[in-house]
Structure formats: structure tokens, C-alpha cells
Amino acid sequence: MIAEAGHYALVLALGLALIQATLPLIGAWRGIDPWVRLAGPAAIGQTVMLALAFAALTHAYVVSDFSVYNVFQNSHSTKPMIYKISGVWGNHEGSMLLWVLILALFGAAVALFGANLPDRLKARVLSIQGLIGIGFLLFILLTSNPFARIDPAPLDGRGLNPILQDPGLAAHPPFLYLGYVGFSVAFSFAVAALIEGRVDAAWARWVRPWALAAWTFLTVGIALGSYWAYYELGWGGWWFWDPVENASFMPWLAGTALIHSAIVVEKRDALKSWTILLAILAFSLSLLGTFLVRSGVLTSVHAFATDPARGVFILGFLILVIGGSLTLYAIRAPMLKAGGLFAPISREGALVLNNLLLATATATVLLGTLYPLLLDALTGEKVTVGPPFFNSTFLPLMTPLVMAMVVGPLLAWKRGDLPGALGRLKFVAALAAIVGLVVFWQAGGAVFPALGIALAIWLIVAAPAELVERAGLFRVPMATALRRLRGLPRATWGSAIAHLGVGLTVLGIVGSEAWTVEHQQVMRPGDVATVGPVKYRFDGVEEVVGPNYAARRGKFMVNDAQGNEIGLMTPEARRFFAPPMETTEAAIRSSAAGDLYAVLGEADGRGGYLTRLYSKPLIIWIWAGALVMSLGGVLSLTDRRHRVGAPTKARAPAPPAKTTPENASGAQA
Amino acid sequence: MTTEPADKPEKIIRWSFILPIATFAALAAALGVGLTLNPREIPSALIEKPVPQFALPGLGERPEGLKTADLASGKPQLVNVFASWCVPCRVEHPMLMDLARRGVVINGINYKDDPGAATAWLKQDGDPFARIGADRQGRVSIDFGVYGVPETFVITGDGRIAYKHVGPLTEDAIKDKIVPLLGLK
DSSP: OOOHHHHHHHHHHHHHHHHHHHHHHHHHHHHHHHHHHHHHHHHHHHHHHHHHHHHHHHHHHTTTTBBBHHHHHHOOTSHHHHHHHHGGGHHHHHHHHHHHHHHHHHHHHHHOOOOTTTTHHHHHHHHHHHHHHHHHHHHHHHHHHHOOBBBOSSSOOOOOOOOOSSSHHHHHHHHHHHHHHHHHHHHHHHHHHHHHHHHOOHHHHHHHHHHHHHHHHHHHHHHHHHHHHHSSSOOOOOOOOOOHHHHHHHHHHHHHHHHHHHHHHHHHSSHHHHHHHHHHHHHHHHHHHHHHHHSSSSSTTTSOOHHHHHHHHHHHHIEEEIIIHHHHHHHHGGGGGGOOOSSSSSHHHHHHHHHHHHHHHHHHHHHHHOOOOHHHHHHHOOOOOOOHHHHHHHHHHHHHHHHHHHHHHOOOOOSSOOOHHHTTTTHHHHHHHHHHHHHHHHHOOOOOHHHHHHHHHHHHHHHHHHHHHTTTTTTOOHHHHHHHHHHHHHHHHHHHHHHHHHHHHHHHHHHHHHOEEEEEEETTTOEEEETTTTEEEEEEEEEOOSSSSEEEEEEEEEEEETTTTEEEEEEEEEEEEETTEEEEEEEEEESSEEEEEEEEEEEEEESSSEEEEEEEEEEHHHHHHHHHHHHOOOHHHTOOOHHHHHEEESSSOOOGGGTSHHHHSOOOO | OOOOOOSTTHHHHHHHHHHHHHHHHHHHHHHHHHHOTTTOOOOTTTTTTTTTOOOOBBTTBBOOOOEEGGGSSSSSEEEEEETOOOHHHHHHHHHHHHHHHHOOOOOEEESSSOOHHHHHHHHOOOOOSSSSEEEEOOOOOHHHHHSOEEEEEEEETTEEEEEEESSSHHHHIIIIIIIEEEEOO
């Protein structure tokens, strides 16, 4: 009964989405105000319906109602409660329901928090959101109904894949979807702006917080997924350039470009059509990711149970949404007036460089991801594109980006002073160079780690240096400087902290790539293995029993080179009952200096066990850096101008560059 | 405040606005073709060839085993490569049971498995196999070109390989490929 109510709520949501997608759009075009005003209530009503549907499915999972086919397929009565709940979105149908719920939530948020938007722009934005919602709701109702029943009801479910039974993975999809779907708002704003034929500073100011929020969520989502792969899959890797990882990385790259280019629109009224294009692309790449994961066109470790009928539907939807918006772009974007001019060496110029590099990186990842498919479609040849391609194309793009992102914020708008900016960075540069040289010498003449660490230091030190510079610390009296520091806009703090986060991530990547030590061997109780800076002593195994699995647990006593005890590490090999499957549970000891990572493998039948032991210097900074980046995003979101909002009638294209508080306190070269 | 762009680069600018949609059109076409392909479909060099020469011992309480001659019985049969440790095998298992009930002769090759575990599983979930050969070293499976379990082969009445399905069986594959080759209605 509850499942049927959920199904019915889905149908009602579709009805409301149809209203939301059509009437306000026509109303805004024809000047019918009551229709324009329908957008908000329809968006909120759709959200309520979808929340009911989602609650109905969650209920079915919580009470283990195996007469619902989806629950039978993905749940089991002995599963811990948190994984019964996360099982709701651990499968294709439920994850689509979560996706469309989040889409509706963003629509409702625009309706509720968009009080300062012009009515017609808001109506158009919500209508576009509604159109996207129709597509996904039809997709769910026609090809992926999560409420389908099975008769007779089985006694118990098939269970959730045990490697998905993990707190990190319970949180990973919701964050990822908040990111993917969040870009739909920027997309809707872009399409609405193309319909209206007007993009101005006010538009950019409305769009930026949405794009920034989506980017922040996506950053957390990707970091969670990567960390999960690291500790759960038991191979010690954290990024595999798998098609599905790339599917989440491409919108992130495009979104990163978007949040930067939108600044230029807001401050300088330039790069307008480019920003619109980025807003369309960021969401299009999110949709493309959905297509790749669920259509079966690519093989991937992440692929959901795929179904060609779904693929055809999503492709048709992609053609409508992406094709439609890009066609609109081709027709309307040339009419957008070009904005303020600027010299190549300027804040704008630096942001253009950022955009060029990020766009090229996005294109590279897209090409690498789709190349096997394209080649198969054209010639029938089967190939795979792996990490060597991505590493060799991605690093050369990221290196100049990382170098420039320190200099950019120190350049003035319109015309910057490069020697001046570099001059203010000379201490940072000197420090980075010294650290790089020390690493070069310590690492026995290895160039890659020396350069990488120098780059990381360059970023990490420059972020606080920029704030110090802006506050005039050490140049003006302490009290004045501290007051200025507090007075800096949150967005300035946010960007400095996000850039610092990038530096930390670079540090983690370089450190772990360059200095990871891996040992694979058969060990008997009492054996000692020296791995990098530590010694692992194997103290045998014991059998343990968990809530829905049994496990063999290995005991490793870890000592440092001087023989001081670091602690006991207990990796497990778990055997789950439903579905019957074995997983490895690596034991990890994290510290700022590096991780120790131990995996227990199979018994060799002669009293020994296969073990894999690692030392992974600095690796934790990869994810800590991502969290710092998202913290920067959150801080920037709380900036005063996002809360206060722009003047509602921004018809007169005011030159906002002169009036915003940032600019007043920004670097005036 | 706005400055009209200079007139000279207009042609280039127009093209740059059309470029995104043109790129997407090409991409969509490729994805459309991609949908008709199956990335898991690996052409088998053995199609139309006679099955390899082999003789496998039986499994546990079923000592009869499986050998080449069993597969040329004058009537089409299936060979299913399976293992009790293989999760997708459990996914396709109900479909095999269903085919067996419809009278299809299914031969099992038990791939690199523990005989006790395999027997226990078949006892618990049902045994669709007419004959089972235990391929503990995986040698015969290599001769069949197996690169992962499960795989399913359709063998013609004169002992040739007519079709190979990689991965767990799907309802579509059974309906569109396997049932017609077996000559079922």
C-alpha cells in the first residue's frame, strides 16, 4: 500500500513538473502574471511529492518489504539499519529517485530563496528545472520503477554488494548528486538568460552561489568516492581514471572553470557567452556521466545493471537537453553584448588562462573516456585507455594552472602588474625553490617529486601570503592589519583557502606517487617485513564474527626503524553471507606524515598468508586538501553579497567592478 | 559600458558559437552507434569450430564427468562455465534452472572450484546440469577460450560452437540468441 502511494506520488510529481515546465514559461513570454507566479508553488509541490515517494521507498527498505522487487534485489533482513537505508540509493532505480528528488529540492530552493530575482527570470529558470524533471520522472516511471512488486514475495532479499556496505559509500552518492544536480540550476539560469537575451553582472551574481554550492558538494562527493576506493578496495589506489570516475571529474573541471569565469562576468561584464557555455557544459557533462553509467555503452567497475532500453531513453533526453540548449546558444549567444576590455596581463587574463587550461583538461578527459567507444563505433576495434594516457596529458595541463593560480589573485582587474605581483611572491618562490632543492637532494636527484613538492609549497604558502599581503601585515600597525584581515570579504578568504586546499592535494598526490613502498609476500606468524620506514611483525590470524559476515583477522605489530612500537594493525578478509562474497578490509593507520596500509590475503595452505604491506607518505593530504577546498567553497558562499543580493532591477548595466567591497580592498597595483 | 566587438573576427566568432552544438551532434551520433554495440562482446575465435578435445572428471557425487563426445549428441545443447564463488553465476542461476525445466540439456564446466562448495551450492539452489565436468586447473576452459566466469556456449548437434555469451545470461540474450539456436519455440 505504501509502495503504491509512493508510485502515485511520483505520478503526481510528474503532473506538477509538467505544469512547472510549461505555464510559467508561456506566462513569462506572453506576460500572463498568474502563470508566472505558478512556478514557485509547482516547484515546491513537486518537491513534496518526491519527498513522499522517497520516504515510501525508504520505508520499504527499513521494514524489509521484499514484495517490492527493488528491496528484494538490493536488501537483506540481516543487514545493519544504516545500510538498509543507504541501500535505497545503492541501486539504479533508487539512485534515480534520489537524483530527481535533489533536482526538485534545488528547484524549491530557487523558489524559496530567489525572492530577489526578477519574476520572469525566476519563472523561466524554474520552468527549465521542470523540463529536466519531466525527463527524469518519465525515465523512472517508464524504465526504472522502484516500486514494482514481486508476487509471491520472497522470504529474504538478495543483499547489497558488501563492498557497498560502508559509511563512506552511504554518503558518497548523495553528495555526488547534490553536485551533479546542483549544476542544473546554473544550466537553467544560462538557458533563461539565452531566452531573455541578456546577461549582466546581476545575473552572474545570482548564478555564482548555485554553481559554487554544486561545486562544493561535488568536491566532497568525489573525495568521498576516492577515499572509499582507497580504504575499501584494498589495492591502496585512490584514483583509477575509470570511466565513471571521469564522469564525475569532468563536471567538476567544467564547474571549476565556471565559478571562476562567473567572477569575470560579475566584476567586469566580460566573458559572458563563454560563461553561459560553461554553465551549459557543466550540467551536460553531469548528464553525460549518467548516460555512461547506466546505458552500458562503456564497461566500468561502477556500472549499474545496464539496460539498452534505458540507454536509448537517456540518449534521447541528452539530445533534447544538451542539443536544445547548445542550439539555443548558437542562435542567441552571438547577440550577447561583449563586455569590458582587458589587457592579457590582468585578473581577467589570469582567469581566462585558468579557463583555457581547465576546458582543455575537461576535453582531454572526455576524449580519453570516450575514445574506446568512438573507435569501436567507427572501426570495431577494441581498446582501453588507461592511466598512462591521462597522466601524460593531464599533468602538463595542471602544472601551468597550479603555477598561475598563485599569481592570478594578485593581479589587478583590467591591467595587472606582473613584475609587481611576482615581486610580492619572491619569498614564496624562494621557499618553494629551497624545499624543491632539498627534496631533489634527499631523493637522490629525482626530478618529478622535487618539482611536485615545490609546486605544492608554492600553493600552500602563497594562500596565506596573499591574505597577509592584502591586509598589509608587517607593513602597517598590527591592529590595523588584523582589522583589515577580518574585514576582507569572505569570498577572498574562501578563494585563498580553496587554493590552499589544491596545494595540499598536490602535496598528497606527489608524496604518495613518488614515495609509496609496497611489499607483497607470504608471511608466517613471527615473520617481520621492513616496508619503507617501518617494520611489520606478523602475529598470526584469528577468526571473528560480524553482524552479517565472518572474517579472518590478521594481526600486525608495527614498529618504527628504531624499534619503537607504533601500534597493532588488524586487516580482515571478510566473507559475507548475503550475497555470498569476500571482501578485504585493509587496516590503515593515517597520520599527517603518511599512511601505513596492511592487507591480509589468502592462506597458502602451509601456515603462511599472502600479505600486502604499504607505506604511503603524505597520502591523507589528497582528501584533506579536497575538504579544505570545499571549506573554501562554503566560506565563499557565506559572503555578504550572496546574502544581500544584487539590486532587483539590474536593467541598467551598472559597472559593478567599481562598487563592490572586494574591489575596494583588492590588490590595487 | 559595453564595447561592440570589432567587425573583423565576426566569421570566426559565428563559427565558435556553432562549434559546441556541432561537436555534440557528432558525439551523440557516436553514442547512438555505441548503444548498438556491446563492450563485453568479445568475438570468439571458436565460433563455427568443433568443440575442443577434452575429458573432465565428474564433480563429487556425480562421477560421470564431461567429454567432447557428450557434446555431439545430434541435438543442440548448452555448456555453462560456472563456479560457486562467482557472484554473477548466482544471478544467472534461476535462468539456467528455467531453461533446464524447458528441456534444454545444459552441461556444466565447474571452473577452478572447490568440489565440496560447488556440490553444496547446487544442492541448496538446484542443479540445472545434465552433466558436470570439474575443471579444477582451468585448462579445458582455456581451450574453450573462457576468460571469466560465467560464460555460456551453444553447441550444435554435430558438436560445433554456435554462439558464446560472456557474463551472466540475460533474459534478452536467452530470448533473442540462445532459444532460436536451440530450436525451441
